[in-house]
Amino acid sequence: MEFIKDMLVQYLIPITAVAFMIFVAVVLINRYVYEENKLRVEEIKMRASEFITNLLFVKSDEGYGQILDELKRELPFKKKFVKEILLDTLVHYQLNLKGGKKEMLNKIYEDLHLNKLSESYIKDSRWHQKSLGIYHFQVFNYTKGIELIRPYLYHSNEKLRSDAFVSFLSLTSENIEFLADYNKKIGLVDELKIVDLIQSKKFSLPSNIDKWILSSNESIVRIGLKLMGFYNHNQNAGEIIKLLNSPSRTIRYEAILAIKKLSISNAEDSLIDLYDREDKLNKLAILDALSEIGSAATVNFLDMLLHQNHFIDSDEKIKIVSSLNTIDSDYFIANFAEDKDIDLIRKHVANLTS
Amino acid sequence: MDFLEDFVRGFEFFIAIFSGSYIVIYVMLTLLSFYAIKKHVNAKNFIREEVLVNSTYLPGVSVVAPAFNEEANIIFNVKSLLSLNYPNFEVVIINDGSTDRTLEKLINEFELTKIDFYYREHIKTKPVRGHYKSTNPLYSHLLVVDKENGGSKADASNAGINSSRFSLFLCTDVDCILKKDTIIKLAKPFIESEGKVIASGAGIRIANSCEVDEGFLAKVHFPTKMFPRFQELEYIRSFMFGRMAWTQLNGLLLVSGGLGMFDKKTVIEAGGYWHKSLGEDMELITRMRKLMYNKKQKFEIKYIPESLCWTEVPGNAKDLIKQRSRWGRGLIQTLAMHKGMLFNPKYGRTGFMILPYFLLFEFLVPIVELLGLIVLLLGIFFLNVDFVFLLNITLFVYLFYLTVTMIAIFFDELLYKNYANLKEIGSLILISMVEPIFFHPINTYSYLKGYFNFIVNNKQKWGTLKRQGHTVELEKVEA
Numbered sequence A: 001m002e003f004i005k006d007m008l009v010q011y012l013i014p015i016t017a018v019a020f021m022i023f024v025a026v027v028l029i030n031r032y033v034y035e036e037n038k039l040r041v042e043e044i045k046m047r048a049s050e051f052i053t054n055l056l057f058v059k060s061d062e063g064y065g066q067i068l069d070e071l072k073r074e075l076p077f078k079k080k081f082v083k084e085i086l087l088d089t090l091v092h093y094q095l096n097l098k099g100g101k102k103e104m105l106n107k108i109y110e111d112l113h114l115n116k117l118s119e120s121y122i123k124d125s126r127w128h129q130k131s132l133g134i135y136h137f138q139v140f141n142y143t144k145g146i147e148l149i150r151p152y153l154y155h156s157n158e159k160l161r162s163d164a165f166v167s168f169l170s171l172t173s174e175n176i177e178f179l180a181d182y183n184k185k186i187g188l189v190d191e192l193k194i195v196d197l198i199q200s201k202k203f204s205l206p207s208n209i210d211k212w213i214l215s216s217n218e219s220i221v222r223i224g225l226k227l228m229g230f231y232n233h234n235q236n237a238g239e240i241i242k243l244l245n246s247p248s249r250t251i252r253y254e255a256i257l258a259i260k261k262l263s264i265s266n267a268e269d270s271l272i273d274l275y276d277r278e279d280k281l282n283k284l285a286i287l288d289a290l291s292e293i294g295s296a297a298t299v300n301f302l303d304m305l306l307h308q309n310h311f312i313d314s315d316e317k318i319k320i321v322s323s324l325n326t327i328d329s330d331y332f333i334a335n336f337a338e339d340k341d342i343d344l345i346r347k348h349v350a351n352l353t354s
Numbered sequence B: 001m002d003f004l005e006d007f008v009r010g011f012e013f014f015i016a017i018f019s020g021s022y023i024v025i026y027v028m029l030t031l032l033s034f035y036a037i038k039k040h041v042n043a044k045n046f047i048r049e050e051v052l053v054n055s056t057y058l059p060g061v062s063v064v065a066p067a068f069n070e071e072a073n074i075i076f077n078v079k080s081l082l083s084l085n086y087p088n089f090e091v092v093i094i095n096d097g098s099t100d101r102t103l104e105k106l107i108n109e110f111e112l113t114k115i116d117f118y119y120r121e122h123i124k125t126k127p128v129r130g131h132y133k134s135t136n137p138l139y140s141h142l143l144v145v146d147k148e149n150g151g152s153k154a155d156a157s158n159a160g161i162n163s164s165r166f167s168l169f170l171c172t173d174v175d176c177i178l179k180k181d182t183i184i185k186l187a188k189p190f191i192e193s194e195g196k197v198i199a200s201g202a203g204i205r206i207a208n209s210c211e212v213d214e215g216f217l218a219k220v221h222f223p224t225k226m227f228p229r230f231q232e233l234e235y236i237r238s239f240m241f242g243r244m245a246w247t248q249l250n251g252l253l254l255v256s257g258g259l260g261m262f263d264k265k266t267v268i269e270a271g272g273y274w275h276k277s278l279g280e281d282m283e284l285i286t287r288m289r290k291l292m293y294n295k296k297q298k299f300e301i302k303y304i305p306e307s308l309c310w311t312e313v314p315g316n317a318k319d320l321i322k323q324r325s326r327w328g329r330g331l332i333q334t335l336a337m338h339k340g341m342l343f344n345p346k347y348g349r350t351g352f353m354i355l356p357y358f359l360l361f362e363f364l365v366p367i368v369e370l371l372g373l374i375v376l377l378l379g380i381f382f383l384n385v386d387f388v389f390l391l392n393i394t395l396f397v398y399l400f401y402l403t404v405t406m407i408a409i410f411f412d413e414l415l416y417k418n419y420a421n422l423k424e425i426g427s428l429i430l431i432s433m434v435e436p437i438f439f440h441p442i443n444t445y446s447y448l449k450g451y452f453n454f455i456v457n458n459k460q461k462w463g464t465l466k467r468q469g470h471t472v473e474l475e476k477v478e479a
Helices: A002-057 A061-074 A080-096 A100-111 A114-123 A127-139 A143-154 A158-171 A176-181 A188-201 A218-230 A237-245 A249-261 A265-275 A280-293 A296-307 A314-327 A331-335 A340-353 B002-042 B049-054 B074-082 B102-110 B153-163 B182-192 B226-248 B264-270 B280-294 B317-337 B345-382 B387-416 B422-456 B471-478
Strands: B061-067 B089-096 B112-115 B128-134 B142-147 B168-172 B197-206 B211-213 B216-219 B259-263 B300-311
Touching: A002 A061, A002 A080, A002 A100, A002 B387, A002 B422, A080 A100, A080 A114, A080 A127, A100 A114, A114 A127, A114 A143, A127 A143, A127 A158, A127 B002, A143 A158, A158 A188, A176 A218, A188 A218, A188 B182, A218 A237, A218 A249, A237 A249, A237 A265, A249 A265, A249 A280, A265 A280, A265 A296, A280 A296, A280 A314, A296 A314, A296 A331, A314 A331, A314 A340, A331 A340, A340 B112, B002 B226, B002 B300, B002 B345, B002 B387, B049 B182, B061 B074, B061 B153, B061 B182, B074 B089, B074 B102, B089 B102, B089 B153, B102 B112, B102 B128, B102 B142, B128 B153, B142 B153, B153 B168, B153 B264, B153 B280, B168 B182, B168 B264, B182 B197, B182 B259, B182 B300, B197 B226, B197 B280, B226 B300, B226 B317, B226 B387, B226 B422, B259 B264, B264 B280, B280 B317, B280 B345, B300 B387, B317 B345, B317 B422, B345 B422, B387 B422
Parallel strands: B061 B089, B061 B168, B089 B142, B197 B300
Antiparallel strands: B112 B128, B128 B142, B168 B259, B197 B259, B211 B216
């Protein structure tokens, strides 16, 4: 007991008291410094935005140079936080402006030597700082920095590797055909990023896209299918239909979406054959695709499904009615006029899509 | 007298062990929380939200919000929900048999008309009277469900889940003010994670003194009244600190009913919200965890250390006691209902870590505090109490409590700077010093009251908070 009493008085109470006071001081000082600088920072942000707007709309090279000089004179340009403000403002503009102004922003980025700041981020030891620098290169299309990114394509940190990979794709002058042979795992999020990149950068469809969908890397197959859909590339319809037999559920799903997007009507029988073997998500995708490409065979198939009423999940039932309605809206009047349940689903679908 | 002395000594020994473990666990939670927040902040640029929002491959989300007698603010609140920024979502408002003009106002404002709706009762609820959609394309994302009052938010939420059409749903209260990017932030873990995410949640803050303009948050302020101030501190501690640590351990047992996103399929399989529960959000998560263990399927529940939702909290002691005794009763109800999971190897860390933590350090603490008070009084009257030691140990516990609170405030300030100025931070720090003396005993009393009600099986009531309204709206009315 005496030991506990001594511990309390000599260590525990003083330590917790000091810890409490330190945190109070840190919170208050941190806020005080923030508030002291807030006005100044806001003002710099406003001025930075004004300068960048002026730079974007100036007509002559001479005027451009003058504004740059003025910016460097008026703002404490050598300070890192000012460069960071300028960089953030440029990124904001870059993400929100379109057309020729984007190239102008790239030029401002280089003329203000902000690429040096991005480089310093890439050389930082922390992965998230490296990622930030890499992202800047991507946003400002800073192709000269590509060699700084290359080493991170094989980095052990998955997130850094992913960011480097997407930026590399964005900056490389090489064609993206090489992706057909890419054998590293690409996460679902990376797939979204890559598709977004390819679509926003308006890459032309890779000439070897047929190889992409035959790749042993599932991600490349999925990306290839998405791209085919995006570019309305229906020359490989046969291969896409073959992918309905892929052992991978997600590849089959992506193939179904591509069939719908590309309106590959000769996939109808294959989709109907596949239906029973699929899980709910793929079944719904098949029904969606059939509503796009379906003919009399689909109508018969959907009719048969509806007559097996009690075996069908309710979400599927709604989709079946919806698809049948899309293909032949008179069909219900002729065949299900007395079926109140189906009539309600028809109205339900019509209400939700109207 | 010997017996009493032995009892008091025994209790002292128990308290020493209990407090020691409590402190060790809190230190561990602090470290975990710090690590989890740092990880989140570092990774925030990994996939940018603007890339996601522009993507056509995002899952659809249904925003489910029950409303009961909300005629005063329903229009603003629904407009606020409809303005959320996400490419593919619907807002499902459930009018839970309101006795005021809630439904009428909705019908008039949003040009609603009753529709034929193929309603599927995946989860049993009180009868649904009808579904309404707007004839105005501007409100095409809105679906209103009118149902008989079920006496609980759970029943209304379940009807909303049954009526929703997307695979993810976000559950909130209709009077909660959500940040515009709430859906994408909560959906992000579902998209990013390689494993199966069954739920995600984020920070909730107090709206009592915030400036709200037509359902939109205009400016965040530290509450002006005492009770909301105490709760502000509590919320910071709980959301920035406890839940972040638990998310790091994939041990979240509570995704708040005010703001949580769920995988619909899992929720329906688990049976939805239990309408008899008074802590239905915690109970649902416990049941979802149980389901996933039973299915032998790996899962994650994620928490985001960002404040995405502002809500009004009890403004006086009476309302607070009502709310907290309901929480207390909900806690004991959930623990009792799922006692079979405790130390059951089948339920992994839920059985061996999370539920024992809730049993020992959430449920038991008010009881231990009450016993401590009784023992103290007995000691004072019948035994020689070492007052110096008593004072020292009290001071230590007090300082430890303050330090934990300050760490939470520090994290919050460092990341978000939610408050308007230094004065508000100063008030927050000062209020943290009196919180253990004034607020904590009321909280403890309320929980004990909840436990008592559970044991004697008092009739349960679904508490409705008397809304004080938000500053700006009140001023507008007065003007």
